Amino acid sequence: MHQKAFRRTLVIMEHVLNCLVIDDDPEVNTYVCELVSQTPFLQLTGSYDNAPAALHDLETGTVDLLILDINLPGIDGVTFARTLKDSGRPGPRVILISGSREYAVDGYKVDAVDYLVKPFLYEDFFRAVAKVRSMMSQPKAVPGDDHLFLKVEHELVRVNIGEIRYIESFKDYVKVFTGDKMITALSTLKAMEERVAGHRFMRIHRSFIVNLDKIDSIQHLTVRFGKTIIPVTEQYREVFRAEFRDWL
Structure with missing residues (x-):
């Protein structure tokens, strides 16, 4: 061998x-x-x-x-x-x-x-x-930090963690959605998951991480951010239900 x-x-x-x-x-x-x-x-x-x-x-x-x-x-x-x-x-x-x-x-x-x-x-x-x-x-966010930097083309862009609504995987990049804009940054979703660890973010789908404090509504194991609806897939449902056990 x-x-x-x-x-x-x-x-x-x-x-x-x-x-x-x-x-x-x-x-x-x-x-x-x-x-x-x-x-x-x-x-x-x-x-x-x-x-x-x-x-x-x-x-x-x-x-x-x-x-x-x-x-x-x-x-x-x-x-x-x-x-x-x-x-x-x-x-x-x-x-x-x-x-x-x-x-x-x-x-x-x-x-x-x-x-x-x-x-x-x-x-x-x-x-x-x-x-x-x-x-x-790229520096990771730690509990107590209120921001992180995202690599966007040839510069680092500062983003306030509390303003992030959800993060979507997009090939070799991620789309980070805040209250008023969308930022496309070089990263994997796994790397972003590690960077926001310690804050109230949860992966609910292989392509999405969501900020639990920014969810507008939850219905039938789907979450809504304005007009955007994201399903909670089977792999992540147990942890998601535990977080919202008093309501689901």
């Missing part, structure tokens, strides 16, 4: 991302590892040819970026990424790679930051990992 474990001392620098590679094709695995090594802000921590073998490394919580092949033996990459996403634990950002474009929509469903089609060049790889670095460099 092709498996390499890298026990290097991790570089403790905020801008360096610890990266794990999973691909069962030895040539592709080696190629991706070489691309990681060529990228100054990436630190290769390990590579594997199947997903279960990488679980121990991922459970340490030290992996920032997972470069994951879709067509793996046993558990496929999309299923594995979904398992990590649904675990409830903070996980790495994910870039999916595949020999076909047909799984791109599946990548969107598991909050993958990017999707690379083999064969890809270093320029494609760098664009994808630079996107991850940009997302992770």
Whole structure:
């Protein structure tokens, strides 16, 4: 079995991302590892040819970026990424790679930051990992903070957290809706969920996070913001009902 474990001392620098590679094709695995090594802000921590073998490394919580092949033996990459996403634990950002474009929509469903089609060049790889670095460099909101900064094109835009009504996933971006405007920012919905943790926000749909204090009305497990109606999907209903158990 092709498996390499890298026990290097991790570089403790905020801008360096610890990266794990999973691909069962030895040539592709080696190629991706070489691309990681060529990228100054990436630190290769390990590579594997199947997903279960990488679980121990991922459970340490030290992996920032997972470069994951879709067509793996046993558990496929999309299923594995979904398992990590649904675990409830903070996980790495994910870039999916595949020999076909047909799984791109599946990548969107598991909050993958990017999707690379083999064969890809270093320029494609760098664009994808630079996107991850940009997302992770954005400061998180913490309880007591009343604002956050969103990356909009070439600038950071300040947004008051209390003014956010809901956040919608849109491919590689999110749409942040406030009382009077909509801001399109470079981020995944998962990253935004982490950034507003500690405030009264809840994910109620794979594509939506809502501010519980800004909901206009709730009816039949749907929430309304003005004319916008968002369903609470099955995966999130138990937590949502617990929040509003006195009314639902």
